Each structure stands twice: as structure tokens, then as C-alpha cells.
Amino acid sequence: MKQNVLRVLALSLLVSTAFVILTSLSNAQVARDQNISTTTIQAAPPEKTVEQVFKNIKVLNGLPQSQFYPVMRFMAASLGTQCGFCHVFKNGQLDSPADDKPEKQTARVMIKMVLEINKTLAQGNPTVSCYTCHRGRTSPQGGPTLPQPLPSPPSTIADGATPGASARTAPHSTPVLPSGAEILNKYITAIGGRTAVDQIHSCVIKGTTSTSSGEFVPYEADQMTPDQAYEAFTIQNVTYERVINGPRGWLKNYSGMTELIGQRLAEQKLSFPLFMILRLKDQYASLLVSAHYFDIESGLLRRRISYTPTMIGIIPQQTDFEDYREVEGLWLPFTIRGYVDAGSPIIIRKFAEIKLNVPVDKSKFNKPLPPTP
Numbered sequence: 001m002k003q004n005v006l007r008v009l010a011l012s013l014l015v016s017t018a019f020v021i022l023t024s025l026s027n028a029q030v031a032r033d034q035n036i037s038t039t040t041i042q043a044a045p046p047e048k049t050v051e052q053v054f055k056n057i058k059v060l061n062g063l064p065q066s067q068f069y070p071v072m073r074f075m076a077a078s079l080g081t082q083c084g085f086c087h088v089f090k091n092g093q094l095d096s097p098a099d100d101k102p103e104k105q106t107a108r109v110m111i112k113m114v115l116e117i118n119k120t121l122a123q124g125n126p127t128v129s130c131y132t133c134h135r136g137r138t139s140p141q142g143g144p145t146l147p148q149p150l151p152s153p154p155s156t157i158a159d160g161a162t163p164g165a166s167a168r169t170a171p172h173s174t175p176v177l178p179s180g181a182e183i184l185n186k187y188i189t190a191i192g193g194r195t196a197v198d199q200i201h202s203c204v205i206k207g208t209t210s211t212s213s214g215e216f217v218p219y220e221a222d223q224m225t226p227d228q229a230y231e232a233f234t235i236q237n238v239t240y241e242r243v244i245n246g247p248r249g250w251l252k253n254y255s256g257m258t259e260l261i262g263q264r265l266a267e268q269k270l271s272f273p274l275f276m277i278l279r280l281k282d283q284y285a286s287l288l289v290s291a292h293y294f295d296i297e298s299g300l301l302r303r304r305i306s307y308t309p310t311m312i313g314i315i316p317q318q319t320d321f322e323d324y325r326e327v328e329g330l331w332l333p334f335t336i337r338g339y340v341d342a343g344s345p346i347i348i349r350k351f352a353e354i355k356l357n358v359p360v361d362k363s364k365f366n367k368p369l370p371p372t373p
């Protein structure tokens with residue numbers, strides 16, 4: 001688990017020099033957009049909070065159910081540990097409601113402290129998280145590591161220039177970055193041009209997806225513009241389905257069916273390949289907190305990182321786009337790698353074929369049938 005985190009870090013360091021980053025709107029705008037999206041989608045019932053779902057919740061009260069496992073994984077990753085650091089195993093199973101371990105009790109104290117700090121210092125924004133102090137260790141480092149680097153001599157003297165000459169006059173100080181609109185236009189041109197993009201109304205994908213144990217199973221996805229999507233794969237006789245139908249959406253897995261609402265619906269919609277790729281401009285104009293990374297040379301989208309604010313910290317999620325190939329005049333990624341959140345397994349989708357503008361069975365966008373036990 002820790003290795004994954006390290007690999008992601010290393011990867012982002014490697015690529016950061018080659019990509020131009022486009023970050024979306026200010027927090028204020030994002031907050032406003034989120035308000036809009038939660039008030040306009042009234043069709044779905046409100047999401048349950050964790051104390052309505054789990055047995056022994058004392059401090060995470062009010063946390064939406066969908067954020068619960070991401071938060072657990074975020075805590076584990078922040079401390080560089082796994083579930084078993086705080087939870088006991090009984091008969092080979094995680095007995096998560098049990099309070100046997102002192103680490104779980106300490107974690108409750110820590111959660112309360114984090115909520116308190118953010119309430120006091122940041123008007124409730126999750127500015128301070130477990131990671132702020134822990135940085136991947138169970139006991140945070142209390143002081144700076146010695147030896148500290150020696151301060152380098154002032155650059156003016158090192159360069160042999162007159163002391164006092166302004167460093168601002170150096171010719172190569174700040175590279176001029178293209179504007180957001182320029183990057184998006186270059187991207188649209190790179191994938192095939194506005195006309196080709198506008199002509200797409202449906203898309204059928206067949207391929208494979210990795211599972212948490214690392215094997216690959218068949219995967220299919222169907223999408224229709226502007227906002228219908230269906231996705232399915234089967235692991236050990238359990239069919240996982242994800243459906244978006246305009247303002248409604250559903251997620252079906254081994255534990256049952258959940259209705260997707262609010263920000264979660266918007267996020268899930270964006271995780272469908274076509275919407276993520278083609279609706280980039282709308283995303284940028286309307287959206288959730290996210291950053292997009294484009295290849296400077298080709299102009300193609302390489303990475304998207306989105307941030308989910310939760311009570312105990314802002315949880316990043318990363319998606320990488322690889323293996324771009326041409327389909328009817330449009331360049332589309334045939335491999336999509338998702339780092340759902342720090343500490344969870346990487347999900348790899350490899351597409352064998354992508355067909356554009358073929359008929360789609362519309363009944364797939366209906367609410368899925370509940371799983372058979």
C-alpha cells in the first residue's frame with residue numbers, strides 16, 4: 001500500500017516538468033457551484049451519514065456514507081499503515097466496530113483534535129489533516145532533520161554581478177505559461193478538432209478492468225451525450241454496475257445499490273471516459289476542485305487530479321490517460337489508470353475497442369435491478 005503511494009509521488013515528480021497544469025476555480029466559486037448542484041438535484045433522497053449506517057460511530061458523525069471508506073484509507077495512508085493498525089481481526093475478519101485497540105481510541109482523539117483545529121483556524125475548512133503532521137508515519141517528526149542544508153550565498157554575488165542588482169532582471173526568471181483557454185483549444189485540436197468532437201453522440205467501449213487483487217476481468221461501457229452512461233463488470237459472480245441518467249445515478253456492488261447524488265454524481269459522471277475527455281471545457285467552467293495536466297508537446301490530456309474535501313482532510317484522486325489511439329478521426333486514450341485514493345489499489349482500464357456513434361441499448365440507463373443474494 002505504502003509502495004503505491006510512493007510510486008504516485010515519484011511519478012508526479014517525474015512528470016511535473018513536462019506538463020502544463022490547469023487548475024480549476026477558486027474555492028469560493030467551487031463552493032457556490034456545489035451549492036447549485038446540491039439544490040438543483042432534488043429527485044434523489046439525501047445521502048445517509050455514517051452514524052446511520054455503522055454501529056459504533058462516536059466522532060465522525062455527519063460524514064456522508066460515500067466518504068467513509070475514502071476517509072479510512074486516507075487515515076491509513078497518512079500514517080503509513082493499514083486498517084489493522086487501528087482495527088482488530090477476529091476469525092480472520094476485520095472486526096471494525098470493536099474498540100479493542102488503543103490506536104483506535106487515539107485516532108478518535110486525533111479526529112476530534114483535527115475537527116477542533118479546523119473549526120478554530122479555518123472556519124471549518126479541512127486545512128489541517130492527519131497527513132499535515134503524520135506524513136506517512138505513525139509518530140510524527142517533532143523537529144527538523146539535521147543537518148539542515150547550509151544557506152546558499154546570495155545569487156548576485158555568486159554570479160559575479162554587482163551586489164544589490166535586482167534578481168528580477170534575470171532573463172530566464174519566470175517562464176511564460178499559456179492561458180487556460182489556449183491549453184484547452186490546443187487540446188481540442190490535438191484530439192481531432194471541434195467539429196469531430198461535436199459530432200459524437202454515443203460511444204461503446206469493450207475492454208478489461210483490473211480488480212483489487214490485480215487480475216483483469218471483462219469490462220464494458222456505453223455512453224450517450226449529453227449525460228447518460230452505463231458501465232459493468234463482473235468479479236466472482238457479482239456484477240458491478242454504474243449508471244448515470246441525467247440528474248440520477250446508481251452504483252451497484254456486492255453490498256447493494258446506492259443512489260448517486262450531489263457532488264458524488266458529478267464526480268462519477270466524470271469518471272466515464274468520454275465525458276471526462278470531451279466535456280473538459282464544461283468541466284473547467286462549472287466544476288469541482290480539480291487540476292488537469294496536459295502534455296506540452298502533443299497537447300493531450302495526461303492526468304486529472306480531483307480533490308474531495310472531507311471533515312478530516314482533502315482527499316486527492318488521480319486519473320492518468322495513456323495509449324492514445326485514433327478512432328474515426330479522434331484521439332482517445334485506450335488505457336486509463338485510476339488512483340482512487342491514497343492507499344487503495346490502482347484501477348487499470350484497458351480498452352480493446354471504442355466505437356463511436358453506434359446504436360446504444362437505452363434500457364441500460366434505467367435504474368439497475370437490485371443484486372440477487
Ligand code: HEC
Pocket residue numbers: 054055056057058059060061072073075076079081082083084085086087096097103104105107108
Ligand atoms: C488510524 C486509525 C484507523 C485506521 C488506519 C482505520 N480506521 Fe476504521 N475506524 C477508526 C476509528 C477511530 C473509527 C470509529 C470512528 C468514530 O467513532 O466516529 C473507525 C471505524 C471504522 C468502521 C465502522 C465500524 C462500525 O460499525 O462502527 C469501519 C467499517 C472501518 N473503520 C473500516 C476501516 C477500514 C476498512 C480501514 C482500512 C482501509 C480502516 N478502517 C482504517 C480508525 C481507523
Ligand code: HEC
Pocket residue numbers: 075079103104106107110111114128129130131132133134138139140312
Ligand atoms: C497536529 C499534529 C497531528 C495531527 C493533525 C494528527 N496527529 Fe496523530 N499524532 C500526533 C502526535 C504528535 C502523535 C504522537 C503522540 C505520542 O507519541 O504520544 C500522534 C499519534 C497518533 C496515533 C497513535 C500512534 C501510535 O503509534 O500509537 C494515531 C493512531 C494517530 N495519531 C492518528 C491520527 C489521525 C487518524 C489523524 C487525523 C484524523 C491524526 N492523527 C492527526 C500529531 C498529530
